[in-house]
Amino acid sequence: MGNQFVWQERFNIGVDVIDKEHRKLFSIMNRLIVFSKQEDKSQWVCQEGIKYFKDHAMKHFTEEEAYMASINYIGFETHRRLHDNFRRKTLPELEKELAQTGYSPEAVSHFLGVCAGWLIGHTLTEDHAITGKTKSKWGNLLPQEDQTALGQVIIQLLYDLFRLEARVISECYGGEKFGDGIYYRLVYENKQGEKWEIILIFEEKLLLNTVGSIMGNQTDELDVMLMNVTRYTAQQFASRLSEQLFDSDLYEIKEENLLTYQQFENIFERERLQNSLLFNTGAGYFAFCVVASHTNQNGMESSIKAENAITEIKKYLKKDKVSSKKKILVVDDSSTIRQAMKELLSKDYQVAIAESGLSGIRSIVLDRPDLVLLDYEMPVCDGKQVLEMIRSEKDIADIPVIFLTGRVDKESIIKVISLKPEGYLSKTLKPIEIKKSVDEYFEKLKNA
Numbered sequence: 235m236g237n238q239f240v241w242q243e244r245f246n247i248g249v250d251v252i253d254k255e256h257r258k259l260f261s262i263m264n265r266l267i268v269f270s271k272q273e274d275k276s277q278w279v280c281q282e283g284i285k286y287f288k289d290h291a292m293k294h295f296t297e298e299e300a301y302m303a304s305i306n307y308i309g310f311e312t313h314r315r316l317h318d319n320f321r322r323k324t325l326p327e328l329e330k331e332l333a334q335t336g337y338s339p340e341a342v343s344h345f346l347g348v349c350a351g352w353l354i355g356h357t358l359t360e361d362h363a364i365t366g367k368t369k370s371k372w373g374n375l376l377p378q379e380d381q382t383a384l385g386q387v388i389i390q391l392l393y394d395l396f397r398l399e400a401r402v403i404s405e406c407y408g409g410e411k412f413g414d415g416i417y418y419r420l421v422y423e424n425k426q427g428e429k430w431e432i433i434l435i436f437e438e439k440l441l442l443n444t445v446g447s448i449m450g451n452q453t454d455e456l457d458v459m460l461m462n463v464t465r466y467t468a469q470q471f472a473s474r475l476s477e478q479l480f481d482s483d484l485y486e487i488k489e490e491n492l493l494t495y496q497q498f499e500n501i502f503e504r505e506r507l508q509n510s511l512l513f514n515t516g517a518g519y520f521a522f523c524v525v526a527s528h529t530n531q532n533g534m535e536s537s538i539k540a541e542n543a544i545t546e547i548k549k550y551l552k553k554d555k556v557s558s559k560k561k562i563l564v565v566d567d568s569s570t571i572r573q574a575m576k577e578l579l580s581k582d583y584q585v586a587i588a589e590s591g592l593s594g595i596r597s598i599v600l601d602r603p604d605l606v607l608l609d610y611e612m613p614v615c616d617g618k619q620v621l622e623m624i625r626s627e628k629d630i631a632d633i634p635v636i637f638l639t640g641r642v643d644k645e646s647i648i649k650v651i652s653l654k655p656e657g658y659l660s661k662t663l664k665p666i667e668i669k670k671s672v673d674e675y676f677e678k679l680k681n682a
Contacts, residue, residue, distance in 0.1 A: 263287060270343070313364070320352060331344060344412055344413065352408055376508055384509060387474075398516055403519070409502035418434045420487055422482075424485045425484070431505075433498065433521075440520055446460050469490075562583045564585060564588070565591065569589070571661065579669065579672065594606070598624065605676075621653045625653050639661060
């Protein structure tokens with residue numbers, strides 16, 4: 235999670251009663267994040283802050299549902315189902331974890347990660363869908379009874395494999411980051427080319443407490459052997475669950491990937507989910523997601539095969555330990571540019587990518603970068619608007635932004651000069667020149 239949970243004007247949907255409560259919820263969540271980092275704050279302060287957040291969330295859901303009913307919103311039942319899941323399942327389960335652990339830092343982190351991620355994602359998609367600005371991403375969600383039944387199957391599997399007493403946290407998991415995790419993706423395909431995509435998300439401590447414990451691991455870090463065992467365990471897990479979703483005898487695994495959180499988040503932004511469940515196993519969090527008719531594979535890591543498995547796992551684990559590197563966010567609607575920049579910069583920097591202006595803002599809110607490389611021309615929300623949003627919020631206003639653009643004409647520069655970008659890099663420059671400019675920027679910063 236980032237340093238602050240920041241309200242952005244672009245979160246407004248244009249309905250006063252809804253926008254007002256959104257701003258209040260964002261403000262409460264931001265204060266909770268601040269409280270969680272202050273050791274002198276008592277448990278009582280956290281309890282009261284969380285109760286305050288819950289009361290306002292319930293009030294907001296009631297008002298929003300009344301508005302949707304008043305305009306005969308076509309997606310009302312699906313939207314209310316998301317609200318019901320959050321208020322009747324997610325919040326009570328998170329509160330239970332807080333109470334059982336005496337408001338431990340880990341439980342508070344889980345609460346903030348799940349609630350903050352849910353609030354951002356829900357506001358940017360489902361709430362904007364009320365006014366037709368976006369499409370709901372839950373249009374393909376399985377019926378409630380099917381979701382619940384699958385959840386029970388997973389709970390039984392977790393018990394059979396690891397003797398874990400798991401509980402469902404959410405039946406509409408929206409990709410919220412609940413801690414350091416491993417994101418494992420399997421693509422199944424039949425002879426007709428029809429595909430199913432299954433993603434399993436393991437909190438790192440869950441793997442250490444289960445697979446690691448069985449192997450007798452004495453460290454608190456993932457290694458190649460543990461990851462390899464996890465892969466095969468995950469395949470067995472997915473195979474058992476695939477029987478509940480499709481005729482698994484007709485499908486075989488065609489692709490296997492270890493994803494970064496950013497890649498996982500991109501899947502959530504572009505795909506409509508059929509199934510998405512989040513569990514607290516008592517030993518760590520676990521999530522299970524399913525997408526039918528998988529189409530777009532842009533931005534995925536190399537597929538893991540027998541001959542390259544060890545190499546790919548080593549790369550993944552190494553990538554997972556780059557927190558000391560400066561973080562760069564590349565915001566560009568071109569997948570070619572995004573991948574080219576990632577390949578160019580990943581050796582020396584921690585690189586995240588976003589495919590739209592709004593996606594970029596969300597990435598900044600959740601994981602503050604040290605530098606943003608921003609495309610000027612993008613649909614819906616262009617580079618100038620993104621920079622205006624950044625500069626308008628005091629908590630992120632100082633984030634440096636360099637335009638990476640095909641437009642470096644005088645007129646374009648004049649339009650944004652008052653917003654104080656750090657500079658402009660033309661996409662026509664040679665890659666080595668772009669890399670040199672980024673290196674020089676950080677070197678200058680270090681010597682300042």
